[in-house]
Amino acid sequence: MDFLNPGSVTEALELKASVPDAVPIAGGTDVMVELNFDHRRPPALLNLNRIAELHTYSTVDGRVRIGACVPYSRIVTELGSVLPGLAMASRTVGSPQIRNRGSVGGNLGAASPAGDSHPALLATDAVVEIASTRGVRMVPAKDFYVGVKRNVLEPDELITAVHVPPATGPQQFSKVGTRNAMVIAVCAFAIALHPEQQRVGTGIGSAAPTPLRAHEAEEFLAAELPWGSPDGLLDSLNRRFGELVAKAASPIDDVRGTASYRRHALAVMARRTLSWTWSEYRRTAQCA
Amino acid sequence: MTTGGIGESPLRPDGGLKVRGQYAYSSDLWLENMLWGATLRSPHPSARILSVDTSAALAMPGVHTVLTYKDVPGENVYGLKLQDTPVLAEEVVRYQGEPVALVAAEHPETARRAVKAIKVEYEVFEPVLDPELVAHSPDAPQVHPGGNLVRHQRILKGDPDATADVVVSGVYEIGMQDQAFLGPESGLAVPDGDGGGVHLYLATQWLHVDQRQTAKALGLPVEKVKLTMSGVGGAFGGREDLSIQVHACMLALRTGRPVKMSYNRQESFFGHVHRHPAKMYYEHGATAEGDLVYVRARLYFDGGAYASKTPVVVGNGTTLGVGPYNVPNARIEAWGVYTNNPPCGAMRGLGAVQPTYAYESQMDKLAAALGMDPADLRIRNAMSEGSTTVTGQVVDFPAPVAELIQRVKDMPLPEPSGSDILQLPGGAANTTHGEGVVRGVGYGVTIKNISYAEGLDDYSTARVRLEVVDGEPVATVHTAAAEVGQGLITVQQQIARTELGVQQVVLHPCDTDIGDAGSSSASRQTYITGGAVRNACRAVRAKLQELAGSEDVPDIAAVLGDEVIEETREYHHRKTYPLDPETGQGNAHVQYGFSAHRAVVDVDTELGLVKVVQLDCAQDVGKAINPDAVVGQIHGGSAQGLGLAVMEEIQVAEGRIRNPSFTDYLIPTILDMPPMTVDVVERPDPHAPYGVRGVGEPPTISATPAIANAIRAATGLELPRVPIRPEYIIDLTDGGS
The missing domain is CATH 3.30.365.10 (Aldehyde oxidase/xanthine dehydrogenase, molybdopterin binding domain)
Structure with missing residues (x-):
């Protein structure tokens, strides 16, 4: 197995074009597990750790551009106020050691339905920056996942960044696991209020072949939420939202939980996170 | 005045290394010219082996040997209680993960690939899975010739059919727990060359039982098989049965090279026994005032494919089956059976974890039925010194059960949880x-x-040497007792310091050059090996006093001079007795x-x-x-x-x-x-x-x-x-x- 060591994105893209089967590796929190368990024997690893540009974030066109290798721990500590939903999701990833190594770019590359960052990326209208020697293309998160552990990447492409709009309203992320930390999601849910658009974004994890949005639930809230009003939400509205989120999922029974539990838990998380974000929205100046 | 004796808490000699990640565990063993061993395991819970073709694996560059059951030099059968487990499967496999063949190769990756290249044809059978069904179906398919019952035990006390004012019943189940020790099974076998023997470095709970079983499987006299303890990364019962022991030695003796075996995490889950799952039917009867009148229980333990410690689980499960309570009338019955599920054996709390979950659930149910506080009900029925257990054994040592319950009941309760999500x-x-x-x-x-039961002679051996080194008296303690993380090394030092009045106590490497210490199991080592170290120290002390010509030896170095005192002693606990096979009566526990x-x-x-x-x-x-x-x-x-x-x-x-x-x-x-x-x-x-x-x-x-x-x-x-x-x-x- 070759170990390719590019020093720049340009060099990395050239190597990826010439060795399309090379597997990119940054923190190695997914890739090394697959290698150690002999699930995968790629001809080459493409080491992204020497490319400084992939380890930084900046603001581009009003969105936060997070380099593919920026570790979760930095998102938690440095981007929590701008991207609260993604920061909360990042906090639930693995252990401190894993958060120091793992990155959103890796989560997107693996495209596991259980990846913790996906629901938050979906709810916040994030866009994935994908590059190759042929150029750069921008793919919204909602179009990025195409199957179980499959994404839209072509063999010569690399994920170079993810662009996330700064929060314009309250955001929440909630994940069920059977341990109080360091656990793979049984199911997860993210919500983001976009008051300026009078719209709510959602993301569901670990409850379908891919991470997905709950479109009907989003449309329901767009029509029903009393934007600008200081009123609380009716319990019936919260519940209906929960039901629509659960309905959007197509979970399975597996070693981590049953399909019916997952649906139930999604409904509970959806109505709780909605009530938390709405309370925060009411407390802020937005509806004064 | 010595410090770090009995009753103090001196630091562990290995503590700093472990915290810093510098401690050498058995998986760190290394020799320059060693080969790596790997194991082919059955993918099926129940199947007949039709053929094994090793030719493709043997042809791979870097592969030194591939072994099957035909290559087991001695007896291809072992077991802690029953001799029922093959070193390598012969005609049939009885659980998913059962070892079928072994490979030694230059590189661990080569060994793993060679394992995959071995072709085995299986005729797959329906596995036997339900222990309760198995216990009562003599006609069920037999996992082993001779039937599926490993042990049945009944305990009868007083009037087993007694009646009571208030009756509660329940059916309880417990899932299969794993020891989940952090250091997977590993060891290094080194052939001794001309002698035809082998020296195995490994992590285990009981060197001598491994030595006896390994020697028998290798067809060697025990003295040709030396074992030395390496760093143990936890045990909890999971290292009582053999894993790499015979396999690594077979590969080393065949190739004439040192062979290391080290399971990864996934293989470890298949490479050791687990805690017995159980299904338990309980009925408790009590007076309206809350005095227990009777307990009737039936317990089914799933032993999986091989017996391992199943007989002991049945013994403990029944004799301890009503808990620490005074119960005048009882009928407790347990079955331990073979199935094609993963083999189950020793794990911390052996055979007591399952019934405790059931009878303590029952005690809460009974308290609810009586309208009593659950702690008060327990205190009311708690056994004490002088109580008679369900096996008729009189408790002739303190048994402060009521006090323990009262103490936890009286501890302050925590505040309601606040808003910190980490606390919710x-x-x-x-x-x-x-x-x-x-x-x-x-x-x-x-x-x-505590300790072994039902008539086993439970003992340990210690050798203590006292000499002057650089003008200071130094004691060396040698036992074969396994330090599995519990702190036994410190305990041995503390006992020697107190008994001898010597500050410097060195622990000899733990190996089979000294007599048996028994297993680091059953919460017994401080008791039994502690007793042996005490006895050996007292023998040394007596020699020292003889040398000094007085009881008091204020200056040990001066009295000893160039003399070396060395004494070896055993400690045996009080005799216990088997249970009556019909009534389960007997003084089974020490x-x-x-x-x-x-x-x-x-x-x-x-x-x-x-x-x-x-x-x-x-x-x-x-x-x-x-x-x-x-x-x-x-x-x-x-x-x-x-x-x-x-x-x-x-x-x-x-x-x-x-x-x-x-x-x-x-x-x-x-x-x-x-x-x-x-x-x-x-x-x-x-x-x-x-x-x-x-x-x-x-x-x-x-x-x-x-x-x-x-x-x-x-x-x-x-x-x-x-x-x-x-x-x-x-x-x-x-x-x-």
Whole structure:
């Protein structure tokens, strides 16, 4: 197995074009597990750790551009106020050691339905920056996942960044696991209020072949939420939202939980996170 | 004046290294010219082996040998209690993961690839899976010739058909827990060349039983097989049965090269036995005032494919089956059977974990039926010194059960949980800010036999040498007792310091050059090996006094001069006796340990998630040789019991393990383990050295039912199975949402 060591994105893209089967590796929190368990024997690893540009974030066109290798721990500590939903999701990833190594770019590359960052990326209208020697293309998160552990990447492409709009309203992320930390999601849910658009974004994890949005639930809230009003939400509205989120999922029974539990838990998380974000929205100046 | 003696808490000599990650475990063993061994395992729970073709594997560059059962030099059968386990499968495989063939190669990767190149044809059978069905179906397919019953035991006391005012019953199930030690099975076998023998360095719980079984399988006299302990990364019972021992030695003797074997995490889940799952039917009868009248119980233990410690599980499960309570009338019956499920054997709390979960669930149910406080009901029925157990044995040492319960009951209760999500159910995953959260309090109390039982001669051996080095007296203690993390090395040093009045105590490497120490199991080593070290020290001390010509030896170095005193002694505990096969009566146990837990939990009743808020424990340890180590054992044991209550389970379907990894076999993290108030009670056992009482197992046992009872108190649910999954707590009858 070759170990390719590019020093720049340009060099990395050239190597990826010439060795399309090379597997990119940054923190190695997914890739090394697959290698150690002999699930995968790629001809080459493409080491992204020497490319400084992939380890930084900046603001581009009003969105936060997070380099593919920026570790979760930095998102938690440095981007929590701008991207609260993604920061909360990042906090639930693995252990401190894993958060120091793992990155959103890796989560997107693996495209596991259980990846913790996906629901938050979906709810916040994030866009994935994908590059190759042929150029750069921008793919919204909602179009990025195409199957179980499959994404839209072509063999010569690399994920170079993810662009996330700064929060314009309250955001929440909630994940069920059977341990109080360091656990793979049984199911997860993210919500983001976009008051300026009078719209709510959602993301569901670990409850379908891919991470997905709950479109009907989003449309329901767009029509029903009393934007600008200081009123609380009716319990019936919260519940209906929960039901629509659960309905959007197509979970399975597996070693981590049953399909019916997952649906139930999604409904509970959806109505709780909605009530938390709405309370925060009411407390802020937005509806004064 | 020496320091670091009995009753103090000197630091562990290996503590700093372990914390810094510098300690050498058995998986770190290395020799320049060593080969790597790997194991081919059965993918089927039950099958006949039609053919094995090793030619492709042998043809691979770097592969030195491929071995099957035909290459086992001695007897291809071993076992701790019954001789039923092949070193390598012959005609049939009886569980998924059973070893079939071995490879030695230059590189571990080559060895793994060669394993995959071995072609085995199987005729696959329907596996035998249901232990209760098996126990009562003599015509079921036989996992072993001779039938599927490993042991049946009945205990009858008083009037087994007694009646009572208030009766409660329940059926309880316990899932398959794993020891989940962090250092997987590993060792290095080095052929001694001209002598035809082998030297095995390894991590184990009992050197001499490994030595005897390995020598027999290798067809060598015992003295040709030397074992030396390497760094042990936890054990908890999972290292009692053989894993790499014979395999590594076979490969080393065949190739004439040192051979290292080291399982990865996934293989480890198939490479050792687990805790017996059980199904238990219980009925308790009591007077209207709350005095127990009778207990009737039937227990089914799934031993899996090989017997391992199943006979002991049945013995402990029945003799301890009513708990630490006075029960005048009883009929307890247990079956331990073979199935094609993963083999089960020793694990911390052997055979007591299962019934304790059941009878402590029953005690809460009975308290509810009587309208009594659950702790008060337990105190009212608690056994004490002078009580007679269900086997007719009179407890002739302190048994402060009521006091332990009262002590945990009197501890302060925690404040209601605040808004910090890390302290709420779901923890870091932000599932509740208080919605749906209900608090509950529960108790769990246990009785566990300490040391070997039912007539086994339980002993250990120690050699102590006293000499002057650089003008200072130095004692060297040599035993074969396994340090598995519990702190025995420190305990041995402490005893020698106190007995000899010598500050410098060196531990000789642990190996088979000294006599048997028995296993680091059954909470017995401080008691038994501690007793042997004491005896050897006292013999040395007597020689020293003889040399000095006086009782008092203020200046040991001056008296000793160039003399070296060396004495070897054994310690045997009081005799125990087998149970009567019909009535189960007999003095089967030498000592009991007792612990009581009180758990406080917050349950998210809408998501079924649990946060154990506080877990307090009172335990009688007789005498704390090393108080810090005692508290450490209670912390660790409680965490393991917490794991069984709410998360730890090897999920088995159709005989196959579904979660052989730490991704999906969850053990508690620091966020799951709450603060503990630990009350170490010392009521010396007059029959034991220094009055000690085994410590390691009881806290594992009583933590589980305390937590289960607390969750019941919070939810009002029956919860007849542990580990309690979120699905058990919430009502999914509406289809989910």
